[in-house]
Amino acid sequence: MNSPSRTRAEELLAGVDATSDRYAAVDAALAEVVGHKLFTLMVIDWSANVAARVYSNRPEEYPVKGSKPLGALNGWSKHVLEGRRHWIGRNADDIRWAFFDHETIIALDCASCLNVPVIDNGRVIGTVNLLHEAGWYNEGDVARVTPFAELLLPAFREFSGATA
Numbered sequence: 553m554n555s556p557s558r559t560r561a562e563e564l565l566a567g568v569d570a571t572s573d574r575y576a577a578v579d580a581a582l583a584e585v586v587g588h589k590l591f592t593l594m595v596i597d598w599s600a601n602v603a604a605r606v607y608s609n610r611p612e613e614y615p616v617k618g619s620k621p622l623g624a625l626n627g628w629s630k631h632v633l634e635g636r637r638h639w640i641g642r643n644a645d646d647i648r649w650a651f652f653d654h655e656t657i658i659a660l661d662c663a664s665c666l667n668v669p670v671i672d673n674g675r676v677i678g679t680v681n682l683l684h685e686a687g688w689y690n691e692g693d694v695a696r697v698t699p700f701a702e703l704l705l706p707a708f709r710e711f712s713g714a715t716a
Contacts, residue, residue: 574707575607578700582682586693590614590662590683593704595711596622596633596676603679606711613656620653632667633676638694641665643686657683664688668701670708678708 579591592614593607601622608614625634628650632639641647644663648654657665662683670678680701682689 572607574704578680578704579607579609582680582697582700585696586666586682587688588682588684590657590660590681592681593678593708594620594681595678595708598675604711606678606708610660613660626650628667632669632679636669636671636674636676638669638698639665639667640689640691640694642689661685666693666697668694668697670701670704672705672709678704678711680704 575593578593582588582591588609590613591607591609592605594603595606596603602619603622604619605614605616608616608618622629622633628639631637639650641650642664644654644658647657647663647665650665651657660683663686664684666682666689668680669676670680680697682697
């Protein structure tokens with residue numbers, strides 16, 4: 553049985569088929585549902601040890617196809633990528649702790665973050681990333697964003713090489 557949040561996500565994405573259109577529709581829907589200043593979608597390529605950006609609402613600062621090396625797993629990546637759990641950064645100190653590109657993020661007036669993993673057969677194959685002003689996100693937002701992450705699974709499989 554679908555949750556109300558999942559049903560709402562399905563309604564907002566109804567009739568959107570093309571992958572790029574789906575990403576833009578998720579962007580617009582999540583802007584309405586929880587809000588964001590920066591919205592990106594990252595797909596994890598475990599064989600290359602990188603996270604590749606497949607969508608960005610701010611392509612000048614965060615271009616599509618840009619990538620971040622996973623490198624040695626830090627606290628954030630252990631929590632989200634290994635632990636398969638969402639992460640909420642509530643302020644600039646949290647952003648500095650989690651991301652090597654924190655200066656760019658903070659320069660965009662983003663000091664809070666919500667990352668929700670996209671999980672396929674127990675493995676994270678991507679993340680949905682929303683950033684906004686300090687204190688913007690809370691645990692209630694996780695339930696609103698997670699259904700969108702689940703609906704992105706088929707498209708993320710295309711990029712990650714994952715199979716069902």
